[in-house]
Amino acid sequence: MPARDISQAVGGTPLVGLPSMSPPGYSLYLKLEGHNPTGSVKDRVAAYLIAAAERAGQLHPGSRVLEPTSGNTGIALAAICAPKGYKLTCVLPENTSQERRMLLSLYGVDIVSSPAGEGSNGAVRLAREMAADDPDLYMPFQYGNPANPRAHYETTAPEILRDLPDVGALVAGLGTGGTLTGAGRRFKEHDPAIKVFAAEPEYGDQVYGLRNIDEGFVPPVLDTSVLDGRIKVDSVKALQATRDLAAAEGIFAGVSTGAALSVALRVCDPRRLAEGSKVVVVSPDGGFKYLSTGAYAPGDVADIAAGLSQTLWA
Template sequence: MSKIYTSILDTIGNTPVVRLARLSPPDMELYAKLEAFNPLGSVKDRLALGVIEAAERDGRLKPGQTVIEATSGNTGIGLAMVCARKGYPLVIVMAESFSVERRKLMRFLGARVVLTPAAEKGTGMVEKACELAAKHGWFWTRQFENQANADIHSRTTAREILAAFGGTGPDYFVTGAGTGGTLKGIARVLRAESAATRIVVSEPENTPMLASGLRQRCKADGTPAESHPLFRPHPMQGWAPDFIPQLTADALDTGLIDAIQPVGGAESLRLARELARQEGIFCGITGGATLAAALEVAKTAQKGSRILFMVPDTGERYLSTPLFDAIEQEMDAVEREISNSTPSCRFSAPASQPAAAAAAASEPPPDGARHFVRQAINDPEQPVVMFALEWCEFCWAVRRFLRDLGLPFRSVDLDSVAMQADGIGGDIRKVLHTLTGQRTIPQIFIGGAHIGGAVDLLDLHDRGELMTFLGKAGIQPAGDLALTARSYLPRWLAARSVA
C-alpha cells in the first residue's frame, strides 16, 4: 500500500489471507480471507465496482443516471462508495430489519435509502427496486443475477487466492452463498485450475434451501417469484435471503459445489466473538459462520489440510445486532475494581459509591417499558400478543402457526429498528423477566394471561386446551383447528421431542 492512488476505487481487492493460530485445530491449517480490508469494509466493494464498470462499458449505465439496488447493506455501502466517486446518484432499497449502522453509512456516503417492511423479506425489497427502476428509468444493478458480480471475483479474488497458496488452491475453500457472486466467481476458477480443492458452501441450519434440492421459482427475468418454502429468519445478515439467487443456482447447476455445510446462528455469533478475542480479527456474524463451517470441515479432513474460509466484512456494522448483546458501554464490576485499585481519577467515592453502584445495577427498568408491556398484554383490541425477535426460528414458528390458525395477533419484535431506540427493547425484556420469571423469547400472552414460550403455546393447542384461553379472551380462530401445532417447530427440535 506504499504508493499514491488516483482513486479510492483503485484500493479495492488484494485483501490479506491470514493463518489462524489459537482457533485452528491441531494438525490443520486454517486461513481467513479478510475482506474487511477493502476500503468500505466488505467483500461487496468488489461486486459494486464490477457491476458499475461492466454497465459503463456496455452502455447500459449513462452518465449521471441514477443507480438503484436492493440490498441487506454491504452491497449498498460498496455501491455508495463507487457511485460517490463516479458521480452517479444512488437509491438503495433495504428491509427495515437490517442493522441501523448500514443505512447510516449509506446515507453518509450520499445515497438515498428506501425501507421496506421486514415482513416482506428480501423478495419484497427486490420487487420494490424493480418497480422504482421501471418507473423512473434508473439503472438497476441486479446483484443477484448480474454475471458481472461473479466475473470480478474470477478476475480478482480467485487470482489472489491462487497466488497466496503458491499457484494452487487450498485443500478446502469455504464460503457462504450470499448473492452467489463470490461463490460462482471463485469456484469456477478453482475448479479449472486447482481441481483438488473442495468447494464447501455454508448456509444457516434452520434455512436449508440449498441442501433441500428444492428449486427456486423465478420470473422470466431471473428474479424470485416468491419466497423459498424453506426460508426461516436467521441472524446472518447478507446470507440466505428468502430466495436462492440465480448466481447461486448457477453454481449448483454446474457442479461447482462439493458440499453444503449447515451452521447454527448461536455458534456463528459465538465464533465471531472468538475470532476477535483469540485471533484479533474483527468481523461480522457471517465471518463467525464461515469459521463454524470450516471447523466442521476440519473434523473429517486429512491431517495437514489447508482450509481457507471467507470473512466477508467488519464487525462495526453490527453494533445494534445480537452480536453485541453482551457488550456493555459502562464499566462492569471487574473494570471498576481495576479503576479503584489506584487512588486517582476514580468514578466511585470510597465508602458509599459501591453500594450505590450495586443499587443502580438492580434498579427496575424505566416506567416507560413497564407501561408498554402492561398496555400491550391488556389491550382488548389485540388480546394475543407475542414479545419476539425478528430472526428467531421459534418466533417464526409461532407466527406461522397463528396465521394458519386464523388468529389475529400482535408481534412486538424486540430487536427491530423501532425497539432499538433508547434501548427500550432491552428494558422490555427486563420487565418480562420480572413479570414471568423467564428470560427466554418469545413470551406469549392471551387476554392478559401469560401462556409461556413457543413450545408452551403449541403444546397447549395439541392438548386441546388453547380454546379455553381464546374463549376467555373472546376470540375465535378462523383457520383449521385440526392442525398439529408441534409440526411448526424447527425440524431438529420436533425430532428430538418425538424421540
C-alpha cells in the same frame, strides 16, 4: 505507488492464518475482506458491476441507479456512484443494522425500506417493481449480473491462489452466491480436488415470513455445481464463532464470518477433507457495522443471538 483514487484501492486484502483455532491436522486461513475501502467484500462486486455498465454504455453522469441490498453492496455502490455523479437508491429490508443505514445516508443514498418479514427476497421484489415502473433507472442487480461472480473469479480467487497455491478447501457464506460461484469456479479450474463449501445463514422465523413457497428466491448467479456441500448455520453458532475469533486470534469480524468459520471447523474431518488440508475462509466484513445489534456486548451468547436472529447479518 499511490492509488489514483479509492476505486483503485479495492482488493489485495490480507490472507491470515488462524493458528489457535485450526483443528489438529488442519490449517485455517481467513481472507479479510473487511480491509476493502468501504469495509466489505462488496467493494469488489460494486467495482465490477459499475465498470460493466459503463462499458455497455448504460451509465452517464446524472444516471439513476437502483439496487436491492441488505447493506454492504449498497454501501460499496454508493462509494463508487457518489464521485461519479450517479444518483443511487437502495431498497433495504427494515431489519438491517443501523450502521448500514447511516453509512448509506452519509453517501447521499435514497433508502427505500422493504418489509422485515420478507428478508432480502422482499427487497428484490420491491426493487424489480420500481425498475419496471421506471425504465430510466439502471439496476445492476447483483443477484443476476455475471459481473458479480466475475469479480471473484478475476480478483478474490487469484489473490488467494497466489498466497496459498496448495489450498485444499474454500468456505464462504451464501448471499448472492457470487463469491462461491466465482471463486469456486476458479479454484476448481486450478485443481478439481479443491472442495468448496457454502455456509448458509439460518435466521429466526420472522425473516422467513413468506406468504407462500413460490416467493422463495434462488439467485440466478449461483452455480451450485461448484459446491461440494451447503451447511446452514444459526445465529448462535455464527455469533459464538465470531466471538471466539476475537478472543483466540484477535480478529474483530462481522457475524457472517463466524458462520463461515463454524462450517470450516465442521468440514475439518478426515471423512470429508484430507488431513493436512489448508482451508481458506472468506470473511466478508469486519464487525463495526454490527455494534448496534449488541452482537459484541457482554452477556450470554444464546440470549444475544436470539435477538440477532431477526436481523439480517449476512
